[in-house]
Amino acid sequence: MMEDIGIRMQMVSEYGMSKHKLSSSLRYAMERVFLVTGASKGIGRSITIGMAKKGFVLIGLARNSDELESLNMEIKQYNPKSRCIACDMGNLDDINKSAEIILENYSHLSGIIHNAGTIHPVRGIFESDIHSWNRSISVNLCGVQSLTSNLQKLIGGNMPTRITTISSGASRKAVHGWSSYCVSKAGLDMWTMCLAEEGINHNISAVAVAPGIVDTGMQEEIRNSDINSFPTLNDFIEFKRGGDLSNPDEVAAKLIPIFTGEIGENGQRLDIRNL
Numbered sequence: 064m065m066e067d068i069g070i071r072m073q074m075v076s077e078y079g080m081s082k083h084k085l086s087s088s089l090r091y092a093m094e095r096v097f098l099v100t101g102a103s104k105g106i107g108r109s110i111t112i113g114m115a116k117k118g119f120v121l122i123g124l125a126r127n128s129d130e131l132e133s134l135n136m137e138i139k140q141y142n143p144k145s146r147c148i149a150c151d152m153g154n155l156d157d158i159n160k161s162a163e164i165i166l167e168n169y170s171h172l173s174g175i176i177h178n179a180g181t182i183h184p185v186r187g188i189f190e191s192d193i194h195s196w197n198r199s200i201s202v203n204l205c206g207v208q209s210l211t212s213n214l215q216k217l218i219g220g221n222m223p224t225r226i227t228t229i230s231s232g233a234s235r236k237a238v239h240g241w242s243s244y245c246v247s248k249a250g251l252d253m254w255t256m257c258l259a260e261e262g263i264n265h266n267i268s269a270v271a272v273a274p275g276i277v278d279t280g281m282q283e284e285i286r287n288s289d290i291n292s293f294p295t296l297n298d299f300i301e302f303k304r305g306g307d308l309s310n311p312d313e314v315a316a317k318l319i320p321i322f323t324g325e326i327g328e329n330g331q332r333l334d335i336r337n338l
Contacts, residue, residue: 096120096169101179103130105279109315115141123147152179152206153198162213172217174225174322177207182281185288188242196243203247219267225324228255230271240293259330268329275335278308
């Protein structure tokens, strides 16, 4: 039995809520489908599990791994319609195949959470090779456009869709050694605003949210960078030592109302520190 649903059923017994009202509420949650990219690790995993526990149908996309398989088994415990699909957001063939599976199995998406991202290459502009740059732009930006456009039939229309992109402080401030990440995240913020503008008459809302500095695998990758390419490396090492990194489960809990459309105006860029 789902944790949140179990609690609500207990409330029915204690406070006398009607069974009809409860079943309608649960049925509404269990019919809402949310897609999360980068779902197997870090914030993405916490988001996917946190929303699954609330009864929503979750589709988790990430590269093929043991973590993805274990996530698939876990979210199915909360809703059997949930599933994970192996998909590299930097690979157009993967994106196209994943979109085909989603189109065949679902009739509408209540939300898409574009969480997948890569920090690489952590190198100066003149040291970065074009292949690494292309990979970064593909995962952080072009893959977002490709997946969303492929799923156009499932978003908006008679029912609303909230599309959320995970932003970063790097979208607004240049960071030495993060040129591809800064550029792709800045582009993603603008993509979100463009979608908000174009989707307003199609029952589509789009928001961006900066989650802050979260204790994830990406932060570990940053701490393993070469200080010659990333001069502020020691700052990030101190963030970890000083306990300044946020817990991904706690961050996900704050973000879920944004994903469901309860918080955030169309076209807005939110910062979790202000929630």
